[in-house]
Amino acid sequence: xxxxxxxxxxxxxxxGDTVTITCRASQGISNSLAWYQQKPGKVPKLLIYASSTLQxxxxxxxxxxxxxxxxxxxxxxxxxxxxxxxxxxKYNSALGLTFGGGTKVEIx
Amino acid sequence: xxxxxxxxxxxxxxxxxxxVSCKASGYTFRDYGISWVRQAPGQGLEWMGWINPYNGxxxxxxKFQGSVTMTTDRSTSTAYMDLRSLSSDDTAVYYCAxxxxxxxxxxxxxxxxxxxxxxxxxx
Numbered sequence: 001x002x003x004x005x006x007x008x009x010x011x012x013x014x015x016g017d018t019v020t021i022t023c024r025a026s027q028g029i030s031n032s033l034a035w036y037q038q039k040p041g042k043v044p045k046l047l048i049y050a051s052s053t054l055q056x057x058x059x060x061x062x063x064x065x066x067x068x069x070x071x072x073x074x075x076x077x078x079x080x081x082x083x084x085x086x087x088x089x090k091y092n093s094a095l096g097l098t099f100g101g102g103t104k105v106e107i108x
Numbered sequence: 109x110x111x112x113x114x115x116x117x118x119x120x121x122x123x124x125x126x127x128v129s130c131k132a133s134g135y136t137f138r139d140y141g142i143s144w145v146r147q148a149p150g151q152g153l154e155w156m157g158w159i160n161p162y163n164g165x166x167x168x169x170x171k172f173q174g175s176v177t178m179t180t181d182r183s184t185s186t187a188y189m190d191l192r193s194l195s196s197d198d199t200a201v202y203y204c205a206x207x208x209x210x211x212x213x214x215x216x217x218x219x220x221x222x223x224x225x226x227x228x229x230x231x
Contacts, residue, residue: 043224044153046217046218049217089225097158
C-alpha cells in the first residue's frame, strides 16, 4: 500500500502568516492528490484536487503544488476561519484512497 | 442541491453488526461512486471502501476486506455500509461521500459528504 505522511502534525501561526503543509507519498502518484479541510465538529470539505486545482468556492489564499511523491498545501494570509485540521488524500485507481495523518492548524 | 443524508447514531455490542444508510438526492445517483470513510474519536480519516452504484462494483481497503459489505438501492438512491464483528476499535463516526467525477470506474476524491453517523461499540 502507498502511505501518505503529512508534516507537521500541528502548527501555530499568526493571522496573516503564510502556512505550508507538506504531504509525502511512499511511491509516486503523479498528481493524484487532494486536500481537505475539517473544522472542529464538522464534515471534511474538499479544497484542492489534482494537486493544484482549487475546488469551486474555495478562497484563493489556498493553493497546492507538487507531483510524484512530494506535495504542499499553502495558506497565504492565514485567517481565523482557517483553524482546522487539513488532510491530504491520494487517489489511485488501482489501490484506492489513502489519507494522510492530518495537520492541525491553530492561531497563535 | 446535492445532499447525502445518513441514518442515525447506533450503539452496538461487541461482535454485533451495524448497517448505516446514506440517502442521496439532487443528482443522478447511479452516475457517481460513493466512498465510506470513518473517523475514530480524536483521530484522522480512514477510507474503508467504495461502491459504484451503476454496476455494484466495490473496492475495499485491505483492512476491511471480509468484514464490510457495501450495497446500493438505486430505486431509493440509497447506499448502505454493513460492518460485521464489531469491536471497540470500530467506535467512530462513519461518513459516506460522493465522487467528484461522474462515471468513474474507481474511487476518486469526494466533493459531497454525509453528516456522519456515530457508531458506538460497547463490550
